[in-house]
Amino acid sequence: MISVSEVLETNKMIERDLLDVRTITLGISLLDCADTDLSRVEENIYNKITGLGKNLVRTGEEISRDFGIPIVNKRVSVTPAAMVGASACKTPEDFVRIAKTLDRAAKAIGINFLGGYSALVNKGMTEADRLLIASIPQALAETDFVCSSVNVGSTRTGIDMDAVRLMGEVIRKTAELTADRDSIGCAKLVVFCNAPDDNPFMAGAFHGVTEGDAVINVGVSGPGVVKSALTRVRGESFEVLCETIKKTAFKVTRVGQLVAQEAAARLNVPFGIVDLSLAPTPAVGDSVAEILEEMGLERTGAPGTTAALAILNDQVKKGGVMASSYVGGLSGAFIPVSEDQSMIDAVEDGALTIEKLEAMTCVCSVGLDMIAIPGDTPASTISGIIADEAAIGMINQKTTAVRLIPVIGKGVGDQAVFGGLLGYAPIMKVNTFGCADFINRTGRIPAPIHSFKN
Amino acid sequence: MDKIVITVVGKDTIGIIARVCTYLSNNQINILDISQTIVDDFFNMMVIADMTKCSKEFGAVAEELKALGEEIGLRILAQKEEIFTKMHRI
Numbered sequence: 001m002i003s004v005s006e007v008l009e010t011n012k013m014i015e016r017d018l019l020d021v022r023t024i025t026l027g028i029s030l031l032d033c034a035d036t037d038l039s040r041v042e043e044n045i046y047n048k049i050t051g052l053g054k055n056l057v058r059t060g061e062e063i064s065r066d067f068g069i070p071i072v073n074k075r076v077s078v079t080p081a082a083m084v085g086a087s088a089c090k091t092p093e094d095f096v097r098i099a100k101t102l103d104r105a106a107k108a109i110g111i112n113f114l115g116g117y118s119a120l121v122n123k124g125m126t127e128a129d130r131l132l133i134a135s136i137p138q139a140l141a142e143t144d145f146v147c148s149s150v151n152v153g154s155t156r157t158g159i160d161m162d163a164v165r166l167m168g169e170v171i172r173k174t175a176e177l178t179a180d181r182d183s184i185g186c187a188k189l190v191v192f193c194n195a196p197d198d199n200p201f202m203a204g205a206f207h208g209v210t211e212g213d214a215v216i217n218v219g220v221s222g223p224g225v226v227k228s229a230l231t232r233v234r235g236e237s238f239e240v241l242c243e244t245i246k247k248t249a250f251k252v253t254r255v256g257q258l259v260a261q262e263a264a265a266r267l268n269v270p271f272g273i274v275d276l277s278l279a280p281t282p283a284v285g286d287s288v289a290e291i292l293e294e295m296g297l298e299r300t301g302a303p304g305t306t307a308a309l310a311i312l313n314d315q316v317k318k319g320g321v322m323a324s325s326y327v328g329g330l331s332g333a334f335i336p337v338s339e340d341q342s343m344i345d346a347v348e349d350g351a352l353t354i355e356k357l358e359a360m361t362c363v364c365s366v367g368l369d370m371i372a373i374p375g376d377t378p379a380s381t382i383s384g385i386i387a388d389e390a391a392i393g394m395i396n397q398k399t400t401a402v403r404l405i406p407v408i409g410k411g412v413g414d415q416a417v418f419g420g421l422l423g424y425a426p427i428m429k430v431n432t433f434g435c436a437d438f439i440n441r442t443g444r445i446p447a448p449i450h451s452f453k454n
Numbered sequence: 455m456d457k458i459v460i461t462v463v464g465k466d467t468i469g470i471i472a473r474v475c476t477y478l479s480n481n482q483i484n485i486l487d488i489s490q491t492i493v494d495d496f497f498n499m500m501v502i503a504d505m506t507k508c509s510k511e512f513g514a515v516a517e518e519l520k521a522l523g524e525e526i527g528l529r530i531l532a533q534k535e536e537i538f539t540k541m542h543r544i
Binding site: 001002004006007008009010011062065066067068069251254255257258 | 459461486487489490491493498500502512513516531532533534535536537538539540541542
């Protein structure tokens with residue numbers, strides 16, 4: 001029988017250390033919604049999402065109540081829209097109609113984000129992919145809940161540098177179209193290398209084409225729980241440090257597994273994966289940077305940060321993998337600057353630079369995430385940063401991503417304010433030496449060699 | 455068996471156990487284990503109970519227990535047992 005101390009420990013994690021399940025994401029295939037007639041595609045998409053997703057929010061709330069665990073977000077990911085709209089969309093504006101349909105469906109079922117306004121162009125672009133990419137700025141400016149992602153490279157295929165060049169321009173244009181709101185459109189746009197098909201986290205979630213018709217993926221969280229556990233082992237050896245993270249990750253992930261199985265059973269949709277991610281929020285005590293500092297860094301960004309993050313990421317996986325029957329998605333520690341108060345503090349104190357963040361992305365789950373940069377950063381420089389991140393992902397066989405926000409009209413020393421879960425961000429300095437001649441070359445970076453690893 | 459865990463946290467006062475147990479008894483919820491401890495000067499009680507015979511939905515029971523807690527000036531939280539067994543048992 002369960003003991004009082006175990007019950008108290010669980011409830012302390014929830015109440016004091018902000019343990020929550022970050023998201024239940026319902027993946028929905030829209031492949032069967034394709035048609036040559038755009039109006040019919042719109043109707044099919046709306047009906048399928050509102051049909052399968054109608055009970056998602058209510059079910060999430062019921063599970064939350066039954067177990068006393070907050071489930072922060074209920075979301076939907078769909079098949080990359082470039083595929084769904086390929087037969088019907090002849091202009092970027094046609095694709096914007098699909099984005100608006102997705103937005104309408106998201107609002108109808110009461111979710112707060114829907115991901116999958118996406119194109120997978122890691123080797124080349126179809127005409128539909130080009131049209132969708134061209135439509136992204138307008139689509140993000142004219143919808144509220146739609147999230148977009150573009151996969152520009154993979155370890156197997158190399159990097160499509162034409163797409164990388166295009167995405168630098170698209171990010172700039174998205175920023176300009178939402179300039180009145182500190183360029184918030186860019187917060188809903190991710191550029192990936194090695195994008196996972198089953199990621200439940202926004203803004204990069206989409207429902208991969210190899211997935212089934214519908215699936216439940218769950219993203220756990222809990223940086224506060226890890227930090228709290230580490231305060232009890234200050235000064236102890238790396239062995240104790242690692243064991244503590246691992247045990248905590250196990251407990252956190254078990255909650256995710258329970259919620260995922262319950263949601264799958266109650267919605268009568270197969271359980272996909274649990275994503276073992278430590279996802280911070282701007283709330284004090286819900287921070288990945290605080291964990292790194294608890295490990296012994298004066299400030300995140302100090303020498304030792306990459307090693308500390310590598311330990312954290314690896315131990316979270318080691319503990320989490322045993323706690324769940326299926327693990328997937330991004331699975332690791334997130335380091336979004338604007339969504340993590342201690343990360344923001346580290347930037348403002350001058351401890352953390354974009355170059356250090358780039359190094360950190362080599363050992364953590366995603367990439368340069370939610371970083372505000374000066375509004376006058378050229379498109380080619382943004383593409384250069386994307387290429388660097390994609391190269392890290394391609395060579396190291398991991399997912400990397402870029403979610404940069406060039407805040408129009410603002411420069412280093414200013415702040416971009418997005419509000420809510422997206423938080424605020426100090427504008428970070430970007431290297432001002434150019435890379436236009438490199439970016440303006442056309443074609444692809446070939447796939448890397450898969451042997452002779454060193 | 456349909457096990458739930460009820461935790462009661464707050465300042466100690468006369469009749470807490472009686473009030474909670476009366477509610478459970480009136481709703482055909484069988485107590486399997488009951489224990490209490492003082493943590494950080496706070497009264498902590500935990501009840502493990504079986505609500506197989508209870509005619510009400512879990513959600514309603516959780517709401518009524520919460521309301522009872524507010525009436526006594528305590529926090530009463532009912533949760534399904536799985537969250538604890540999943541987290542603490544392999």
